[in-house]
Amino acid sequence: MSSDATLDPYAHPLVFGQRLQILRTRRGLTREQLGGLAGRSGSWVKGVETGRLKTPKLEVVLRLAEILRVRNLSDLTGDQSLHVDLFTGPGHARLPAVKAAVDAFPLGSDHEPPPPAHLRARLARAWSARHSAPHHRDTIGALLPDLIRDAQAVVRQAETGPDWRAAHAILAEVYSLCQFFVAYQPDAALLWRVAERGLIAARESEDPHAIGVAAWLAAQAHRDCGPSHFDAADAVTLRTLAHLEPLLPDAGADVLAIAGALTFEAGYTAARRGETGTAWRYWDQARAMATCLPQGYYHPVTSFSRAIMGAHAVTVAVELHQGGESVRQAAAADAVAIPSRPRRARHLIEEARGYHLDGQPDVALATLARAHEAAPETIRYNGYAKRIVLEETEAKNPARRRRASELAATLGLLAA
Incomplete structure (x- = not known):
């Protein structure tokens, strides 16, 4: 050797x-x-x-x-x-069908595409279902195979330059929805195929919003690979922000929101690095950008909005391991104001992490139970939630140990 x-x-x-x-x-x-x-x-x-x-x-x-x-x-x-899956969740029952649609290599024009307007309407309904359904992976997993095939067909049969770019914008958004489904499932290669195809389709579309969304998801995929990929996450985020910046003075709410979401992502990565000043500086910039959005606006993909900035503050404090600050930010944030069920559940998981850091394990477990009520499929795929629950199954306090064990069984971590 x-x-x-x-x-x-x-x-x-x-x-x-x-x-x-x-x-x-x-x-x-x-x-x-x-x-x-x-x-x-x-x-x-x-x-x-x-x-x-x-x-x-x-x-x-x-x-x-x-x-x-x-x-x-x-x-x-x-x-x-x-044998407990942490940051790789269970394989969803609909994963094989989604994977088959992604891996297919369609040739020719034997598949009649729907009108682009019809496909956009279906995609909008899929995003709405993704945010409103407690079992959101099951819901979008049922829709994705047909959406992928139809979006690919629309691209293949586009006849003019504008039609080609518009079709790629739709395809990029379909891949963005697909990445939400594939994330944290036991097929990393599939995740990266989806992320890369989303980036390519967005680039071909030349649409600022599509480019921003694809970059936002790609940065998250890089960051989730661990510290050695943080530089790649920053490169995607900052280059895309530089591309969008000249467009912002005349941009609509969706482009402003994706720029704000990317700005926060830069802060998120800085927090994961332990760079306190840089993380909060980006959070401040993102908050200022959120105030420029219309009252009540909520980005349909990233959830970026005025309301989400409180949740983002909790995330920054948690990633910096600032337990007391996490709890203070959690008290100021309003989870009810987040209309997306999976995003609300994610925020509650971040709050639970903060309470756990602050030495309040009972509150952390109660908050995780609320996250499960909001969106069971979100907590089942979240490694941070699993870590807290597993740790508390060995707590010295019998009542806490029992609550943690019950939640662990609910999440499928232990035999019920």
Whole structure:
């Protein structure tokens, strides 16, 4: 074996420290970086990796799993009894049909496309259903195969330049909807195919809004791959903002909103890096952009709006591990004002993270229960929520342990 070769932690019976070192290296993190993100020192990480220090407690293991974005908790621990999907959720029953539609290679013009106006109306209804249905993945998963095929057919049969660009704008939006469905499911290659096709279709459309939405989703995909991809996330975000900036003085609400959403994304990535000043500076800029939107406006894809800025403040504070600030921001934010059920559930999960950071685990569990009521499919695919619930299943307080175990069973983390 060559000196630079590394073992596969998924194929060899390695101890915890060896697995930690391999996964850390694959994420492009130094010991100091991993230690800082975990609230420990680089020397502590070295001690665990070399076996000088014993395997940490579950709450620390879960925090390391969160930072390393492991596919399954057993990938880090090596203990198959801890076979729990964290940042990769369960494969949805409708995933094969959506995947088949994405992977298809249609040729010729045997598929009669619907009128573009009809397809736009169907797409608008799909977005509305995505925001209003508690089981939103099931709802949009049923609609996506036909939407993908019809949007591709509209592109193939476009006869003029304007028709071609308009058709690509529709196709880009279909891929954006598809990315919401595919995200956090066990097919990373499919996610990236969808993201890249969305970017290509948006570029061909030359439509500022389509370009902004595709870039917003691509930046999130990069960031979710871990710290070694944060630079790529920033590159997509900032380049797209530079492209949109000259258009903003004369832009409509949708383009203004996607620019605001991208501005917050830059702050989100900065918060994940631990760059406090930069994160809050971008949040301030995004808030100022939100105030320029019409009263009651709500972006149909990103949820960017005046109301969402309170939720975004909670996210920034949580990512910076500022428990007290997270709780203060949660008190100021109004989850009820967020009309999208999955986005409201996501906000409640972020609030729960804040309460957990602040040493209020009972409030965190109660907030996660509210998130489940708002959108069960959102919390089932959220690694942060799973981490909190699993940690509290080992709480010393019997009542809290029972509540956490009941929620874990509801989420499918434990046998009911």
